Amino acid sequence: MMSETMPTIAKSEILVVDDTQTSLQLLTEILNEAGYQVRPASNGALALRSIAAKLPDLILLDVKMPNMDGYEVCRRLKADEQYKDIPVIFISALNETHSKVKGFSVGGIDFITKPFEALEVLARVKTHLALQQMHRQLTKKNIQLQLEIIERKKAEAERLELETRLHQSQKIEAMGTLASGIAHDFNNLLVPILALTGLVKKNLPPASPQLKHLEMIAESAKKAKNLVNQILIVSRKAPSKMHPLHSTPIVEEVLELLCTSIPTNITFQTEIAPNLPSIQADPAQFHQVVMNLCVNAIDAMPEGGILSVSLKSMPHYQFINLQQKKTQGAFVCLTVEDTGCGMKKEILEKIFDPFFTTKERGTDKGSGLGLAMVSGIMEQHDGHIEVESQVGVGTTFRAYFPIFLASEEENQLKETQTFQNGQDLLLVQDEVSVLETEEKPETSKNRFNRRF
Ligand SMILES: Nc1ncnc2c1ncn2[C@@H]1O[C@H](COP(=O)(O)OP(=O)(O)OP(=O)(O)O)[C@@H](O)[C@H]1O
Ligand SMILES: [Mg+2]
Incomplete structure (x- = not known):
């Protein structure tokens, strides 16, 4: 079995671009015989159209062509995100260094000089196809790794958030145990203050200057009661x-x-x-x-x-x-x-x-x-x-x-019915002063209207 890193290059599709018919034919034959699929194109414009229709795996590109030369074709391909990774090998009779350097500078990866040897063409094509395939695999692995890193970061953030919430919940639980103990006694102390203030208020003449003081006492006691209730809610102990x-x-x-x-x-x-x-x-x-x-x-x-x-x-x-x-x-x-x-x-x-x-x-x-x-x-x-x-x-x-x-x-519904059918409500309380003064409970509706 072929390993994942060994490219299956034989089925690769190669675009051969050359305006010289004999050269085009010869290259097509050499590559076909080696098992490659070949797409010929006789000028730059046709080559670009063929690439747009279907991406080839590699391009053999003649440099000297009328209208649009090989350098220009290559420049256009490299400027396009979609085509820039297709390897381009230049084929040219121009053997001077500056022609080759120009080929590399516009994005070509190799240069074959005419007249070419079939074996050399095949060796270079095979090498570049293999490199290309490895490049693709590396890119794919890289994307997979990036995705994995993102997933891990997300999972870690979620874990940290849960840890914080859990820690907070434990803190609140501890606070709640303490608060609910105090709140019970504290509320019992507040009930007579509130109720008896009301009673004394009733017995005072409407013009009495003491009324204002009693109202202030009642107001403070209500705020204290409110605070106790809030702490009970925070500590999940409020019924x-x-x-x-x-x-x-x-x-x-x-x-x-x-x-x-x-x-x-x-x-x-x-x-x-x-x-x-x-x-x-x-x-x-x-x-x-x-x-x-x-x-x-x-x-x-x-x-x-x-x-x-x-x-x-x-x-x-x-x-x-x-x-x-x-x-x-x-x-x-x-x-x-x-x-x-x-x-x-x-x-x-x-x-x-x-x-x-x-x-x-x-x-x-x-x-x-x-x-x-x-x-x-x-x-x-x-x-x-x-x-x-x-x-x-x-x-x-x-x-x-x-x-x-x-x-x-x-x-x-059943629970509500049972409650409604019951006779009396039994008030069980261990503080005498509370029993003496227990009234209708205050609705909690206005509890948060304090600022309005
Ligand atoms: N919608 C919001 N926009 C900006 N900051 C907010 C908002 N809601 C809450 N906060 C911030 O969260 C803090 C805590 O809010 P929280 O409601 O618990 O207390 P508070 O509003 O400061 O006091 P309290 O609600 O007891 O009157 C606020 O002080 C404020 O800094
Ligand atoms: Mg608030």
Whole structure:
């Protein structure tokens, strides 16, 4: 068997270009006898036409021809990306050095002088065909190697990204264990503060100067409660109530809320696909995702710009989850895109870290929990979040929520019915002050309206 590096040169096709009929005939015979396929051409123009119709493996090119000489033919071929790699051997009665040098300078690879010896012609043709074939194989291998390098780099980048996400998830897990322990006691301490403030307020005359102080106490306590809830969400410890949920009304509601307060130099664009399937989501948490992404987008455009929000169905979306497993299925994709400042790589790497912010700290702007919460919510929903950003151009976040499947919907319906048929709700609590003051829970809807 012929090895891969041994070229099968016998079947090669050779274009012979010569205006002298006898020379053309003789070369054709010599090459045919050696097993090559020969295409004759009697002038430069015909040669170029023949090459354009089908690429030969090698060209034997007479130098002296009327209208277009061999040098010109060769120059044109070498200037064309498609033809430049076809080896050209000049054949000429011109034996002076400068003629040969000119042949090489226009791109020829060899020079045979007339009158030629059949054996010499065949030896040179064979050598150059072999070199040509090796060149082709090397080019092919090179392309394969380049592709492999690209693939490896891609796999390495994916591995690194997953490693970072996993590391982050472990950090958050540890933080969550600590936070959820504190949050429970902390919330219990806040409940009487909030409730009793309300009670005292009720008993004070409307003109009392103490009312303002009590409101300030209540406001601070609410903020503290809000912060605890945010930390619980970040650490994936907040209970979520999954429902079959229509995402469109919630997105519309958030946009309406924002519309009333955003600067006039920001334009809204929305694209909501009709008849979207229900998603499996906690309504309050879905609301938080939309709100946080939109608020960040608005903050990124202090000089104005376009905020585009879209919802579309992705019936066959797939991604790699933290356990490095390929997850695929039907999702609804929420896209929030801005034409704002964008982020450089170093910032982008940290945006999901809890407490990471580039905004003024300690004010209502920038606790750095917004995206950490979004990330926690996405994980709790078995969803996925992607971000693309370019400095000075803008940022796009895509959050994928799994759709609610019919069988799950039936189970959900049963659960809801059981709950509705039950008699009383039993409140179990170990803090007396909490039991004394427990009221209707505050809805989480306005939690992120703090700046509007
Ligand atoms: N659309 C965006 N364009 C540019 N930068 C963004 C965008 N979204 C987030 N960022 C960057 O990511 C950081 C973290 O965002 P995140 O929402 O977690 O916190 P924050 O907005 O700073 O504070 P918070 O949301 O708690 O009020 C931001 O401070 C900002 O630097
Ligand atoms: Mg934010």
